[in-house]
Amino acid sequence: xxxxxxxxxxxxxxxxxxxxxxxxxxxxxxxxxxxxxxxxxxxxxxxxxxxxxxxxxxxxxxxxxxxxxxxxxxxxxxxxxxxxxxxxxxxxxxxxxxxxxxxxxxxxxxxxxxxxxxxxxxxxxxxxxxxxxxxxxxxxxxxxxxxxxxxxxxxxxxxxxxxxxxxxxxxxxxxxxxxxxxxxxxxxxxxxxxxxxxxxxxxxxxxxxxxxxxxxxxxxxxxxxxxxxxxxxxxxxxxxxxxxxxxxxxxxxxxxxxxxxxxxxxxxxxxxxxxxxxxxxxxxxxxxxxxxxxxxxxxxxxxxxxxxxxxxxxxxxxxxxxxxxxxxxxxxxxx
Numbered sequence: 001x002x003x004x005x006x007x008x009x010x011x012x013x014x015x016x017x018x019x020x021x022x023x024x025x026x027x028x029x030x031x032x033x034x035x036x037x038x039x040x041x042x043x044x045x046x047x048x049x050x051x052x053x054x055x056x057x058x059x060x061x062x063x064x065x066x067x068x069x070x071x072x073x074x075x076x077x078x079x080x081x082x083x084x085x086x087x088x089x090x091x092x093x094x095x096x097x098x099x100x101x102x103x104x105x106x107x108x109x110x111x112x113x114x115x116x117x118x119x120x121x122x123x124x125x126x127x128x129x130x131x132x133x134x135x136x137x138x139x140x141x142x143x144x145x146x147x148x149x150x151x152x153x154x155x156x157x158x159x160x161x162x163x164x165x166x167x168x169x170x171x172x173x174x175x176x177x178x179x180x181x182x183x184x185x186x187x188x189x190x191x192x193x194x195x196x197x198x199x200x201x202x203x204x205x206x207x208x209x210x211x212x213x214x215x216x217x218x219x220x221x222x223x224x225x226x227x228x229x230x231x232x233x234x235x236x237x238x239x240x241x242x243x244x245x246x247x248x249x250x251x252x253x254x255x256x257x258x259x260x261x262x263x264x265x266x267x268x269x270x271x272x273x274x275x276x277x278x279x280x281x282x283x284x285x286x287x288x289x290x291x292x293x294x295x296x297x298x299x300x301x302x303x304x305x306x307x308x309x310x311x312x313x314x315x316x317x318x319x320x321x322x323x324x325x326x327x328x329x330x331x332x333x334x335x
Contacts, residue, residue: 008032010033010064012034013078013096017073017096017123018036026293031049035061039054042054042056067091068091069093069303070086072095075173077173080108084112087120092120093118097123097124122309124311125295128291129289131254131266134283144248145250147192148246150188150193150229150246152188152242153233155177155181155236175203176203176214176234177213178203178232178327182216185218186322187319198326201218201329202330214234215234218231218326249270267281268282
């Protein structure tokens with residue numbers, strides 16, 4: 001295939017996220033195949049995209065000569081296995097977060113990708129929200145001076161019957177809210193702070209009658225003592241996203257993700273030498289979310305330029321290892 005031809009993409013797992021991926025296929029890609037264990041879902045997605053072939057056999061997809069790129073959007077227990085199969089066949093892979101149920105599950109994916117040269121990206125989509133991108137740009141400029149801590153909250157309230165869905169089954173999900181929304185917070189915290197080590201945490205089931213946690217609390221720190229305090233929750237009731245980065249000379253506060261989470265907003269508080277009320281700059285992003293499109297475009301660039309994707313396998317394994325330490329500390333084995 002020449003660099004001018006569109007990359008031929010397949011989506012495995014045609015639920016909500018798979019449908020979002022299909023809508024965000026970048027200009028450098030064309031969707032050619034979709035797959036779901038429930039073939040009716042694959043057929044429904046194929047009907048909305050001309051020329052797309054539906055199937056329920058993921059192995060035929062990852063071995064197909066008509067596929068260059070695979071988006072793995074299944075339940076957590078199948079992510080690593082399918083990604084390994086795709087990489088072994090030389091397909092570039094975007095694995096939805098968390099990437100796997102355990103950090104070690106991604107070792108085989110890493111080995112397969114190294115053998116064939118496949119590029120593997122992890123779908124930590126929140127890095128591509130406009131407010132987060134702007135916050136990272138400001139942070140990287142150094143105007144906050146020395147970073148002190150990150151504080152973040154993320155949650156929703158579930159829905160009737162939530163305790164009977166696949167996320168409540170440890171063998172399928174790998175865990176509860178820590179591995180769900182908590183993975184996004186862990187990834188963002190490490191994107192800003194660098195490597196974090198587990199200090200303390202809790203993973204209770206306060207409300208939902210399920211064998212996995214409905215709330216996850218993390219206290220983490222860097223080697224130099226910077227702290228991340230993270231809380232993800234399935235008992236938030238009103239959807240919430242809040243991510244704060246605090247430095248010696250200012251603070252960045254991201255809130256909202258659009259839709260039911262509220263307008264996406266970034267506030268930059270600039271600490272003055274004389275202290276007192278800080279000058280404040282507010283950035284608002286009321287337009288439709290384009291993070292999926294931007295992430296997909298970045299993946300195309302990864303492949304075309306031969307660069308290693310960021311976030312990649314190492315980022316997922318780092319976050320998963322923290323979750324495993326949390327589960328170990330609270331005496332739960334969700335795997």
